[in-house]
Amino acid sequence: MQLYKEQQITIYNTLTSKKETFKPVNEGYVGMYVCGPTVYSNVHLGNVRTFMSFDMVFRYLKHLGYKVRYVRNITDAGHLENDADEGEDKITKKARLEQIEPMEVVQRYTVDFHNILNTLNFLPPSIEPTATGHIIEQIELIEKILENGFAYIVNGSVYFDVHKYNETNDYGILSKRKLEDLIHNTRELDGQSDKKNPQDFALWKKAEPQHIMRWPSPWSDGFPGWHLECTAMSTKYLGEQFDIHGGGMDLKFPHHECEIAQNEAAKGKSPVNYWMHANMLEMNGQRMSKTTGNTINPDELLSGNNTIFSKAYGPSVIRFFNAQSSYRSVLDLTDAGLLASEKGFYRLMDAVNLMESLKASETSSIDVNAWKQKCYDAMNDDFNSPILIAHLFEAAKYINQIKENTETLNIKDLSTLKNTVNAFVFDVLGLENTTTNNESGTEKLSKAIDILIKLRQEARANKDFALSDKIRNKLAAVGIQLKDGKDGTTFSVN
Template sequence: MHLYQNQQLKIYNSISGDKETFVPLHEGSVGMYVCGPTVYSNVHLGNCRTFISFDLVYRYLKHLGFKVRYVRNITDVGHMEDDADEGEDKIAKKARIEKLEPMEIVQRYSVDFHQILELFNNLPPSIEPTATGHIIEQIETIKQILDNGFAYESNGSVYFDVVKFNENHHYGKLSGRNLEDMLSNSRELSGQDEKRNPADFALWKKAEPEHIMRWPSPWGDGFPGWHLECTAMSTKYLGNHFDIHGGGMDLKFPHHECEIAQNEACTGQSPVNYWMHANMLTLNGKKMAKSTGNNILPREIFSGNNDKLSKPFSPAVTRFFMLQAHYRSVLDFSNDAITAAEKGYQRLMEAIESLAVIQPAASSSLDIEAWKQQCYDAMNDDFNSPILIAHLFEGVKFVNLLKDNKETISAADLDTLSKAMQAFAFDVLGLKNETAQEAGDEKLDGVVNMLIAMRNEARANKDFALSDQIRDRLAALGIALKDGKEGTTFSIS
């Protein structure tokens, strides 16, 4: 029996404004799409918060026993500055400034993105499609929308006809906007003469002669619109109708609103059952922005190389700090807040380590099953990680009382407490016990250095068979020895 069969999960659905009982389209399976990064710069800490939030969702669904297909894209073309239809592509602009090929920019910042999320202990998605790898699918989607009468060609570009769509559909239902208000408030934009209405958005943009990133299409050389990419990639891998679509709160309009319109115009059905949006991260009470200098990058937190924090903080502590707020709440990042989070993280890790030395008694004076269900209740209430963490600290109190012999616990309950603390801290919250890891690394270093000393002694005694045996055995374990002028060093692969 899977856990999901006796745990009732509720998700706050942005489109209804209510918490709804989660019922997947196919029992036991979940399809989830999350909008990934536009890879033109180092990944922003606020974006990391979004991806950590959805990693929590992914981990908990898997923990409950669901088979999850998690699709998160890479946007490597078509995302204009200010999320507009006009202007310069963010990646093309960075390539021009740095005098590099656009795909060099994409590769550099895709690698950075993956490295940072790995440090944060995020699980990789099931599929990570790129916009440039799905140009054919995007062209086919545009053709279908044109055939259905919800788009028009104009001077080599193709635009979505919002007014036509709104005759029988509701453009604005996710963001709570009214089309008439949007049309009356729209300012005149450059290139506006190509559009029938200011609210219309690009499905395909004609490439100007200087535009490097371009593909042939039925409407001439060009490139896809940013909103279209996610429609094409989500439906290709999850079908025209799937369970969960997530992203940052800033994507609700226009990006996700346009996705819904494109899907409905193409297939005639609404694409997603549950829309989820993660909230912003502020820094010292103000919006993060490179332009104002109120900004900090993940690597600057880990290294301590910044003017915002008193010392370096590890990826696990930073992750723990972020999960102390509910994903739909604004979270303020500050030196005091992350310092407090570090103390809490260390208390939790110490308690989990202490569980190994607690001696069971004949009976329990603590109700461990009720406590464990409270942990599930927190996560079942729209992935409420701060409430889960509060319950984990109740578990820490239990551990301290047991260590001081002020409470008793049976062997079965001790096993339940230990497994639940580890499952929620490591499998669900995705924390790593860095103190245990560092201690383990030190022990490994000591053992390898002892073997290096034994090998050096064997070589001095001309016992080359033993010397080679030590080197080869270590190599088989992924530990490579390197002999140099300064002595022998080792690296672990």
């Protein structure tokens, strides 16, 4: 069904800093590119949040009947430490540390990336190109930029001339930065002597003798710049101008800014109509960081094998937690937030399971079509999943009222309710009904332990410390640790 003809999406465009009516380049078709991972380590939970947001966008566009070509790349070369133009390639560094081939590093962490996303019920992209698989396209793009006078060659490396480009274009149009301010705030650093100006960025780097990953080019044996690969792959598969480019907020500058500059310099046009950026993920109110220890891998969150959270959380609970916040909002990952999302998820699944047993009446006392349109209105408003979830809980209330015979639906409206709930819960939000008899084994375990915690609290209140200790010790013996804190008692499963 071509629902997109009935529904009008608005998207917050980072380029214009406002919501705009979505009009694809070609009616009925959508081209979307999202910057994928640099595969030198386990995928970061913050990156998972970004990819999950665009998985939902992909799902909704498909639900509306668009034919979507979704391209999400794998960066397997050229991404240097600290996103700089000097230093060591992140993958090469990992290979040196572990004394293995760089492509072993790539394979290991690409598999990890896919495994995590499969566990979290992601749809695969239409195309997943790699940087190393598109060296020829990147060389051709550099040649075009050189031909148009926006790049220069120094000692076998090629740099983009930002100042030359800014004479006729606006370097900073996406991030709202001015080149004069960038010049003022930039210090001359060692290792930048090849560049005309510190703001210039590498299109091709000549490989030092110790650099393992290298390819022949007209300028030197070397490797492409990190920014270049996305310009080459996005335009190869989606055309010189396409609909949506997504990524994390941290990529807006310089990565996405440089993508715009490269495409303008090579082809004379801005590559993307709608730039979308997912905001950051924090944990317990602080930025996630390996250096501070305030970080957790997705598999640790899924397994419960960590010292930060009280228990393991299922894939659909994590998806539900993510969808309860707008993709443009900072999301704070907390145990309390996940616990609340888990309860909300199971409450919604209870309603979904109950829905299948509802009986139709001759008349309807609920305006289902108005409710249905509210669900679409929410997603049409820049993919506002929190408002959609509020409407799904409204449907859960209807379902319980129909079961209790306080509200009625005729057979047509009941079918509409069921189809709409299922479409948004499973197809759009990507949740999975993992419950059995309206309740999962994990949820049953939580409730059973909650009962024991309450019994232990009663024992302590009655100064029956022998019973209190017995409950705690018996649970510990089977791998369930109780943690007493100022906010009460929580548990973890070892």
